[in-house]
Amino acid sequence: MESYGKILLIAMPAFFVLVLFEKFWGVWKGNDTVPVNDMISSLSSGITNVTKDVLGLSIVIISYDWLFSKFAIFQIEATWLVYVIAFFALDFAGYWTHRIAHEYNLFWNNHIIHHSSEEFNLACALRQSISSIVKIFAVFLIPAAFFGVPPQVIAIVAPLHLFAQFWYHTRHIGKMGFLEKIIVTPSHHRVHHAINPEYLDKNYGQIFIFWDRWFGTYQEEQDDIPAVYGVTRPVRTWNPIKINFMHLWLLIKDAWRTKNWADKFKIWFMPLGWRPEDVAEKYPVNKISDVYNFEKYNPFLSKGMLVWSFAQLIVLLLLLSYLFGNISTIGAPDIFYYGGFVFLTVFAYTELMDRNPNAWAWELLKSAYAFYFIFTNGDWFGLNQFLPGSLYVFAAYLVVSSLFSIWFSFKKESLQLAN
Template structure:
């Protein structure tokens, strides 16, 4: 976990730099591919995923190392061959893991966050899951395990394979000639993120597009069918915590409401979107039918709410980087407490971004928890040893956050209900 936190110290600035380059390029090209709140939601999702991964909050049913020790038939000696086969093996397993996520109700909950953005840009690549409580990925690595490829090699290549999937989340790069036949390109992945019927559940490959062509899931991007992005049953929220779990919550409710015992069990393993007949009739769910008539989620917010939301993100980001750079010193279980608190912080300010009337008391709970942690420990997780008066700065911020959040709820969100409140000017 500590080593992964060190890796993120280098990866995160690189990702943010590419985001800035994409934004600048879009501006120079006169194209709008970024919306403030959508981008902030994507970045916030990236924070939740980074925190979860660093804390190691995913239960591994079977580890790859355990499997290699027991089923390896041969052991390849040549270094270059080991790394080449390992990368191909990871990509092959990634294709099938991705395909399961799109085809099975329960596993879709692990992946829905990544498709939840109604834009397509580098920021949406950072929408990664915190709802995958366990992983079966090692089972899909049986081919490499049979070849005896060491777990250490997989551990080195797996993050690189993941990071290699970042660059093609963009609308600014067109088709790339002969590379379209070899690797996943932005054009291929625009198809994958689209909800047009012809594009749905296509182009599931992660690095090499060959898997889609071999297994019948390839679809070229068509000039006369512009992709429309998102999911068929949108969450209508900026909150990554809500987005991560709303499909799971729907499955739980459907399993509870159906009168069929068989349906209560099979709903989890049926194709994505399947619902029991009796539940579908009694509790219909809205779904996007005409993708070109659909209006994107975009609640009107004042420019001050946009500014304050970005300030909250930056402060939370700073607190996260402090955690990553002081992981060993803070120690367990304090790193777990710290990480979970940060996820709650993200939930809090995204509740405000959604213009929820509950945002004020969520911010109040956050301020009370922060104050308790400082009082109980004597400082903010050793921050005073790094910055003189650091704990006081943290305490003042969270109290100020509550006051400002309550102000937005009273003077902006309630303005539509009660004319005596003067609304703030809206900003798109």
């Protein structure tokens, strides 16, 4: 928990700088692929994901440590070759967990957030799940455990393998020659994120593309078929917390509504998109029929609203950095209370971006939540001791944030007329 938090203190600003670089590069080249509203939503999703992971808010049914203790028939030294083997093992496991997420109803809920952006850029790489409470990834590492790859090797290689999947989420890099046959490139991953019928459910590889070639899921990007991004059932919200659970909510409603008892159980493990016939007929859902002619989600936001939303994101990143850098000092259960504030903040300002008329209420709830801990503890989880005077700045932020949220919420009609 603490060590991962320390890694993120370096990784978060690095990713943020790269996202901004892609934004400015696109503007300079006359091909801006990073709309500010989409970028804020994507970065906010990343915030919720890393907060969940650092706080350990998931259940591991089978851990790699347990597999190693039960199945290892060798005890091998952690040499450079073992690290290479571990990297390939992780990528093989990643291919299959990724593929399963796309092919079965239940597991898609853990992955929909990553595909929810109707853009394709570095920021959308950070759209990662908070709904993957139960981890099954280790099951696919049984071969690595069998041959004695030490758990400490997996612990080091896993974050490197994850971070190495960031760079290819871009439209600014074309095909890369012979590398197209070896590693996953931006071209391959553009295909994977596309909703064109020709591209759907292809290129599941995370680092190496030869898994797709071997297992029949490879598709090359075609010049005459421009990729269109998103999901075929559009999420139509900037709120990453809502996106994380909307597919699960649909499954729950369908399972409840269907009159066929077999379908109530079958729906969870059927291919992605399957719905009981009686429910699909009575409760249709919006689905894109023509990928080249649909309206992208883009509720009108004034420049002031965009600036304010971006400011909220920056403040939250600073507060999150304090949490990650002081996890052991803050301690449990306070780190979980702090995490609750992070989630409330993201929910509040993304609801405002969605032009939800009740967004101001979420903002007031967030501020009341924070002031409760300030008044009961006389500090914000040691922030004032860490940086004297910062508590007053934080309290002022909460007041200003509430006032701005109320103002923007009740200015909704005039903003829409201005559009």
